[in-house]
Amino acid sequence: MKKTEIVILPAPRCRRSKRILEYLASHNIPYARIDLDSSEGQALAARHDFRASPGILVDGVSVNPFDLLIQPGCRIDERKAMQIFTGKQDGR
Numbered sequence: 001m002k003k004t005e006i007v008i009l010p011a012p013r014c015r016r017s018k019r020i021l022e023y024l025a026s027h028n029i030p031y032a033r034i035d036l037d038s039s040e041g042q043a044l045a046a047r048h049d050f051r052a053s054p055g056i057l058v059d060g061v062s063v064n065p066f067d068l069l070i071q072p073g074c075r076i077d078e079r080k081a082m083q084i085f086t087g088k089q090d091g092r
Contacts, residue, residue: 006031006085009041009055015074016065017054023068023076029085058084 008024008031010017017036024031034041036053045055048062056063068081082088 003030004086005057005059007034007044007055007057008032009034009036009044009050009053009057011036011053014053016052016069019074019076020054020056020065020068020081023081024085027082027085 036055052065054065056065063084068077070077
């Protein structure tokens with residue numbers, strides 16, 4: 001099975017970035033981090049037309065961070081996050 005490649009581009013002091021990074025770490029989901037304010041991060045943000053932070057790429061495809069969050073409160077939607085980051089549904 002092909003391993004999913006995840007790249008997170010967090011913005012400084014962004015609560016959404018912090019929550020998503022914490023989720024990935026707590027679930028031992030490997031990812032690459034490129035700071036959004038770095039030159040590489042700025043180039044990726046422009047290329048993928050990111051409109052919100054963090055920028056998220058899964059296998060080179062942009063993911064809207066709001067697709068992973070339950071508002072208000074900036075909580076992770078566990079089911080959606082697991083599906084997006086691992087391709088698994090309902091813990092399978």
